[in-house]
Amino acid sequence: MELISIIITSLLLFFAVYGFILVLAGATYKTKNVTPRTLTSIKILLPAYKPDQTFLQVLESVRKAKKNHPVDVFILFQEANQDIVQSAEKFGFDFEQKRFDHLSGNSYRHVLQYLCNHHLDENTHEYMLILDKDNIVDEAFFDHLAKTSLTDYHIIQGARKPLQTTEGIQLFDAISERYNDLMLRKGKLQLGGALEISGSAAVIKTNLFKYAIKQMDEEAPGYDKNFMVKLLTGPVKLRTLFEDALIVREEKTTEINNYQSQRLRWFGEQYFNAFYNSKSLIKAAFLQGKFRSFDYLITLIRPPRSLQLVGSGLLAASDLIDLNFGYLSLPFFFNAVSFGIVAVPAMKLHQVKRLIIGLNKVLFSNVIASVTCLKKKYRNTFIHTR
Template structure:
């Protein structure tokens, strides 16, 4: 009996250690490739043909407030690539006027009955497509697109990718919380997207900035409409396609949270979604094992990965427990707990061009405490639609000029 418990205790520790040390391992691979990549780099040739001009449906989901929609629509209309149409779903809004209603490339939809769910808003837009679009792009109202966004995406779809996650960058960095939120994005983009593409594996998606073939999206069947949009869609489509791509050069800007309360609301929703949709990780992992598909195994393994703050809590617990059990293991945990934040700092410093974001990392303990508080209130996400409030009105041209 005790031997079984010890094996389980050791297995859990090894699993958590694998998650905690993964950033350092990927950073090592990144460094080796950077160091020796020039020796094996092939000369680039301009032999690519333009290929097909994909028709994109740009879906914007807005809930009860259209204040941020005009700047986003403006950024879409400024695209250098012109084969698109914008669908704005004004869910629960009193008016559908966004100032661009007369533009032939913009269609504003005002549901008669409030939908109160992003998934329903997306389906509503699809049901009102004017024509058959090759692919659709899902955005939140607080986003902005770089002028070359669709041009880059068209190249990726011409390479044969059927689903592409784009690069989410910060729209604002005017507070410590916004800077820390942006730092988290840089870290996630590195370990879950950039390095996955480097290794030829499928990238994780965000709940926004995902471009996907319309026919492929329609194969995803939802049974729960309150949160977990990204958890469900990626767990389904990763099993249907060879690789879920990441386009680092397709830039979408997202408003970062700017207060502790906003952080708690956001993370309460995210943490709740992690536990609620935990089963999807197992499904992908077991599917990968059954098919002998390393891409799915690795993807499922990371879907099961606990939020970062829980990993840190778990590491501290095992370090303390091993003080009484195994001093060697305790030392191992101490080393892991040093390597993890060090890797985090290095990754953010490498990926970020903003000194404020790097400097803000010294306030991570505050961020950590707020996430613990969010964890203690995860039950709220099952009872209400927890929406993060956004209010930064800025146009893409002003953002690019900063």
């Protein structure tokens, strides 16, 4: 029993220290100052599955943001209400209506492959950008992008911010997003690694995007993590940048059922790639010298942060019962410091209670999602959320 406790504590300590180092590095990250340039051509892709009224706000934000920049927009409606389509048509963007529900497997992969084959040409648009149907684009997005020396990079990832954090689940989700920015983007870049993209708000070189989409595993759920695996094990050494000023805002869910569906998709994608692509990531690291791929494997196998925090807290509590502050307490110490660095600047004192309520709600949901996400029925699928 003592050996099992030591093994569990050691694993939690490894991931706690790993996260702490990345958060600390991310907190010191600064974007380089560059000379503003004229933007190269960019294609915005909007795959809109059953869009609602929020989508019209998204289109209005895109219209304002693109201004006189060389930016073109294409909307792919899927199972859309015709009133929404007619309202969207007034914005003057190119669009098409198409269904993919007759095809087996991951519907989002079919969507992306269709867009690559029919509506994305690297000779016309050097870069591309995917926006979700609820992504409100900041009006200065492309103004800031022009200041980032875009053509020096393969990927520039923007920041996804919440529209509001009035509910506990929304607040927890927003802090989780900030964690991702500090750890998986700023922190990794600061230490010489490659950032991890979000599912949206990433400006990507078109030929690289098309290459990775073509390589995606047929059985992989989701999109962005399998996409990253193909990039990190591919022939190109990625040059990536994270830019806080490239902002898209999105509505965070207040419903625990929607939250659980979202996490089920994310965890399923994460652990599928950890399990099925570990060999290719290790091979790329040690046979091709692409050690970023091994770092990404560590990212994929780590437990959900909420479970790490609670699990390490229970170990620390057992240490306190014995009036001791020793090895069992170390994981919680590093997790707590990391959480403080991330959460304190992102919230006000009166939101602490709201966060605790949110944590209580999502913890059980995360346990269920992480345990069930690899079931066969979730493989080769895409779980849509509203």
